[in-house]
Amino acid sequence: MSSDVVDDRLMAALHSFDGTEHAEPAGFTRPRTAAGAAAAVEDRSFSIRGAGLNYSLASAADGHHVVSTRELDCLLDYDAASGLVTAQPGLTVGALAEFCVSRGRWFPVLPGYPTITIGGCAAMDTHGKAQHGVGHFHDHVESFVLWHPDHGELTCSRAVRPELFELTLGGLGLTGLIVQLTLRTMPLAGELVRRERIAVDNLAEAADVMLQLSSSCPVVYAWNDMTSPGPSFGRGIVYAEYPEPGPPRLGQPGWGRLRGGARGRVPLPPHTRLSARAMARVRALTEARRPMEKIPVLDAAFPISGLEIYFHLFGGRGFHESQFLIPLDGLRAHVARLQREIAGSGAAVTLGSLKLFSGRSRLLRFTGDGLCVTIDAPATPSTLALFGAIDRMAADWGTAVNLAKDSRLDERSARAIFPEYEEFALRLAAHDPDRRVGSVLRERIGV
Amino acid sequence: MSDAPGRRGAVVVGASAGVGRCVAEEFARSGRDLVLAARDLPALDTLAAHLRLRWGVEVNTIAVDLTAGHAEMASVAHQCRSLLGGRLNTLVITSGLVVDDDDGFADGARVEAVLATNLTGPIVLASAVLEGMLDAGDPASVVLVSSIAARVPRGHNVAYTAAKSGLESWAASLQHALDGTSVRVSVVAPGYVDTSMADGLELRLPVAAPEDVARRIVNVADSGRRFTFVPAWWRIPVGVLSRLPWPLFRRIDF
Numbered sequence: 001m002s003s004d005v006v007d008d009r010l011m012a013a014l015h016s017f018d019g020t021e022h023a024e025p026a027g028f029t030r031p032r033t034a035a036g037a038a039a040a041v042e043d044r045s046f047s048i049r050g051a052g053l054n055y056s057l058a059s060a061a062d063g064h065h066v067v068s069t070r071e072l073d074c075l076l077d078y079d080a081a082s083g084l085v086t087a088q089p090g091l092t093v094g095a096l097a098e099f100c101v102s103r104g105r106w107f108p109v110l111p112g113y114p115t116i117t118i119g120g121c122a123a124m125d126t127h128g129k130a131q132h133g134v135g136h137f138h139d140h141v142e143s144f145v146l147w148h149p150d151h152g153e154l155t156c157s158r159a160v161r162p163e164l165f166e167l168t169l170g171g172l173g174l175t176g177l178i179v180q181l182t183l184r185t186m187p188l189a190g191e192l193v194r195r196e197r198i199a200v201d202n203l204a205e206a207a208d209v210m211l212q213l214s215s216s217c218p219v220v221y222a223w224n225d226m227t228s229p230g231p232s233f234g235r236g237i238v239y240a241e242y243p244e245p246g247p248p249r250l251g252q253p254g255w256g257r258l259r260g261g262a263r264g265r266v267p268l269p270p271h272t273r274l275s276a277r278a279m280a281r282v283r284a285l286t287e288a289r290r291p292m293e294k295i296p297v298l299d300a301a302f303p304i305s306g307l308e309i310y311f312h313l314f315g316g317r318g319f320h321e322s323q324f325l326i327p328l329d330g331l332r333a334h335v336a337r338l339q340r341e342i343a344g345s346g347a348a349v350t351l352g353s354l355k356l357f358s359g360r361s362r363l364l365r366f367t368g369d370g371l372c373v374t375i376d377a378p379a380t381p382s383t384l385a386l387f388g389a390i391d392r393m394a395a396d397w398g399t400a401v402n403l404a405k406d407s408r409l410d411e412r413s414a415r416a417i418f419p420e421y422e423e424f425a426l427r428l429a430a431h432d433p434d435r436r437v438g439s440v441l442r443e444r445i446g447v
Numbered sequence: 448m449s450d451a452p453g454r455r456g457a458v459v460v461g462a463s464a465g466v467g468r469c470v471a472e473e474f475a476r477s478g479r480d481l482v483l484a485a486r487d488l489p490a491l492d493t494l495a496a497h498l499r500l501r502w503g504v505e506v507n508t509i510a511v512d513l514t515a516g517h518a519e520m521a522s523v524a525h526q527c528r529s530l531l532g533g534r535l536n537t538l539v540i541t542s543g544l545v546v547d548d549d550d551g552f553a554d555g556a557r558v559e560a561v562l563a564t565n566l567t568g569p570i571v572l573a574s575a576v577l578e579g580m581l582d583a584g585d586p587a588s589v590v591l592v593s594s595i596a597a598r599v600p601r602g603h604n605v606a607y608t609a610a611k612s613g614l615e616s617w618a619a620s621l622q623h624a625l626d627g628t629s630v631r632v633s634v635v636a637p638g639y640v641d642t643s644m645a646d647g648l649e650l651r652l653p654v655a656a657p658e659d660v661a662r663r664i665v666n667v668a669d670s671g672r673r674f675t676f677v678p679a680w681w682r683i684p685v686g687v688l689s690r691l692p693w694p695l696f697r698r699i700d701f
Contacts, residue, residue, distance in 0.1 A: 012647055012648055012649035025647070027647070028643070028646035028647045030464070030642075030643045030646070032464070032487065032489070032490040032493070033489065066646075068646070070641075071464055071465075071468065071490075074493050074496070074497035075496075075500045076493075076496070076497070077500075078500060095501070099500075099501055102501075257656070259641060259656060
């Protein structure tokens, strides 16, 4: 028996990275070609799985065959004149970034962990820390080849099949298997990053400082203590990163230890407000010791690498994350509303962070203008209540939430938040009328 | 072909998938020129192009079927020597085959395939390559990938376990026979690894990343350490299980 296709045995359940969703797949394949995927899938329904690190379960569904891109992970071509890189979907962003640095290039939109795949980035249309300046992942995709059992292999770009190009980038992995991606790289501005830290007294001040810096600083983001009460709500650190010259360095060996399914094995009690507050104080004290540092660009790009313990501390019960946009108009009132909701919910918020966003919301992508707020909390009823309130706020504001991060947003909320929800659903149905590609995420939001 | 002084070369058998792919990447990262061998030549060719592009090393590919017999293995060894010349100083065989119904009563043809892929093929191929290494007289290393299963035979993966046990026995004999020569033979026994072999399984103990296992294999190739569990903590459960009295061991289903 080939070791490529594992089938006809009792499959263990797959879980979302946050630990709150699960599915029992019908089988697994690790194809090395699109033809291999086609042969394994045959006439079955299937899901596409990269690293399995998406917080919501976008890569598995009950009774679906999982097509893993773990061995579709090669660089295919590099054009030094244009800076275009072509690679298979399972190539990790860490490997992509390393390759770029070795050629004096850079890919400007990188999620915070090196083992996330470029196929996953395309499916979720990820953003990095500099979204306000460089946009989203889709802005840096030149073209891709997409395989779907009904259509075969389709080349897509802004000029060729532009509608399918748009539907797929941020299409939650539901249009088929991307078998290769061509990405636009840019010249590397510096092999080092000078990271400066600016202490801020509250969330509104953090936003003000970030806006001031954004015109001169390519990368601005913030960590905020969402447990601090009253006028100190959201106090924290604004990070400003500037490129600096220096010797190029490869990524760390053993870079990235998080894998889908590896989190949550240790049973631990859920975080409380007390433990969340303690974590925030420890972080504040740690950060205060380093007002400025110079680090290799690869280390700066993946700040979560080395901090995996944070996710393990949620234990088997897991956590939820909500990532949403707050409009800059009326920011202080919106922040006050958020503060009231957090305080009233009793949720133990373990992480708060900010980024600046600009752009136009489209289909189900997490794009738009405003302050991108990220909140983590353990998977408890009070967290669900808080995040339900955030859904209502986003709908009131006319802003987006990030479906990649949110493993509890339902169809009703998705319809209320995304004005182009119906368009996405119709276009997806036209492309995949028999719903060959599925996921728990797809079923939950009802597209 | 570059025979530049100091350049090292490695042959990785089973390089199209799993740990073998990662071993190839680790060797390329360290600047070794490579010959990749496996049945799936298109997958090897794609990987080879990736390694050349990413690491700038010389990579050649050979199709090999470990069940094909000694003449084929001799031919593969000859091709490896031709392609790498004086740089051929490391051989890693990661190939493995597991079949679902390997419970002691599997179909004879499937048992033969399991034994050939996991035992006789690697032995015959390694012997052929070793001959050239000894003739060259330079420091060289052969690493064979076994499994924790080899130390704890049980009612599952019966032929697979027998094959890996036999492979370890052969390696131990070679270590004795080659003592005092320039060639070292090593065995690496991984536990659960995140490859297609583990897909879909409910595993009670942690699963290692194939990249981590590959790094350990490359370290062993350089150090010549005779036997290594990967991760190292597997020596504890394996040690306990292998020493359990029969009345207790027979009750365990794993």
